[in-house]
Amino acid sequence: MxxxxxxxxxxxxxxxxxxxxxxxxxxxxxxxxxxxxxxxxxxxxxxxxxxxxxxxxxxxxxxxxxxxxxxxxxxxxxxxxxxxxxxxxxxxxxxxxxxxxxxxxxxxxxxxxxxxxxxxxxxxxxxxxxxxxxxxxxxxxxISVVQSNIPKFIISRSHPNEKLHDFLNKTEKKYTIKKLGSSLKFCYIAEGKAQVYPRFGQTYIWDTAAGHAIVTAAGGKVITYNEKKDLNYSLLSRRSLTNSDFLVLS
Structure with a gap:
């Protein structure tokens, strides 16, 4: 299949x-x-x-x-x-x-x-x-995720916001940044080209599900920013089809 x-x-x-x-x-x-x-x-x-x-x-x-x-x-x-x-x-x-x-x-x-x-x-x-x-x-x-002493943060090309700016400012380690569009950001994490994808603001479950599967199978994780729980796609308890703020990590 x-x-x-x-x-x-x-x-x-x-x-x-x-x-x-x-x-x-x-x-x-x-x-x-x-x-x-x-x-x-x-x-x-x-x-x-x-x-x-x-x-x-x-x-x-x-x-x-x-x-x-x-x-x-x-x-x-x-x-x-x-x-x-x-x-x-x-x-x-x-x-x-x-x-x-x-x-x-x-x-x-x-x-x-x-x-x-x-x-x-x-x-x-x-x-x-x-x-x-x-x-x-x-x-x-x-493919599999790769760790780095100087992690690459991959961020949305079209959706910057103040929360992201604050998150980056609070990061103590040295890092580099790459901007990229679409679910390719998940793919970059999965194949080791980047280590962190922080996402704040509105996304929907169809934006993340395929990338989530690829990242986790490659050894990474996709977790909610506040609760640090895996993003979940169950429809049963949802009030809407939007995601929480989340982090994709290698």
């Missing part, structure tokens, strides 16, 4: 790149939270959902693109959680830092995660506590 999910992610990514390189104007609208959505998001959403229904017809799907017009069941113990185009702002900026995110949630835990970065033709995926990367040349390698 994992191979099929990776294929679905690549197919969605190929469709996104057709829009990315098209001469036609990109169709943009805005959601209730003012975040942009494009025709590329919608096309990728359809491809992923059709693919998942074919493979696992009995597992429900929760997608970012359907959440406004869709009533999910809080009693779902197992479900697909997808973000067809993570990093829409980066997609519109044409900087390549956007991804396709697909994850399988089982009793609140992301047990499978696939992230495809179509611009870079790079695929990350995780299952059963193992994480892999396939680069643009097709080379596959197992």
């Amino acid at each position: 994992l191979r099929e999910i990776c294929k679905i992610a690549r197919n969605a990514g190929a469709a996104i790149m057709k829009v990315y390189y098209s001469d036609k104007l990109i169709d943009i609208s805005y959601k209730f939270d003012t975040s942009p959505v494009t025709n590329a998001d919608k096309i990728a959403n359809k491809i992923i959902k059709n693919g998942l229904v074919t493979i696992t017809p009995n597992i429900p799907i929760l997608s970012e693109e359907d959440v406004n017009n869709f009533k999910y069941n809080k009693n779902w113990n197992i479900y697909w959680l997808i973000d067809p185009l993570d990093g829409t702002k980066e997609f519109l900026k044409k900087n390549g830092e956007f991804t396709v995110n697909i994850s399988l949630i089982e009793y609140g835990i992301p047990i499978l995660g696939v992230i495809y970065a179509p611009y870079f033709n790079t695929l990350y995926y995780a299952y059963k506590q193992k994480s892999w990367k396939i680069n643009s040349l097709g080379y596959k390698e197992k």
Whole structure:
């Protein structure tokens, strides 16, 4: 099944790149939270959902693109959680830092995660506590987190805020910073290119689930900032689909 999910992610990514390189104007609208959505998001959403229904017809799907017009069941113990185009702002900026995110949630835990970065033709995926990367040349390698005496902090390119500034100011160790878009930040932690990803402000469960699976399978952790507990994706006790502030650590 994992191979099929990776294929679905690549197919969605190929469709996104057709829009990315098209001469036609990109169709943009805005959601209730003012975040942009494009025709590329919608096309990728359809491809992923059709693919998942074919493979696992009995597992429900929760997608970012359907959440406004869709009533999910809080009693779902197992479900697909997808973000067809993570990093829409980066997609519109044409900087390549956007991804396709697909994850399988089982009793609140992301047990499978696939992230495809179509611009870079790079695929990350995780299952059963193992994480892999396939680069643009097709080379596959197992990945794992890496510690550093001078850690690299990876932060959002499009979502800086005062909490992040305060967090960095309180950090006593020497560190370096890299800015990056989308769920690629999780991938950088998982493959050892960075050690800390602090995130403050609004994110949704579909933004983090696939990356969470990949990081934890690579030996890292994704924990809430205040309680220091694992981010949880159970729908049962949720008031909303947003995450708490969190840290991704190697």
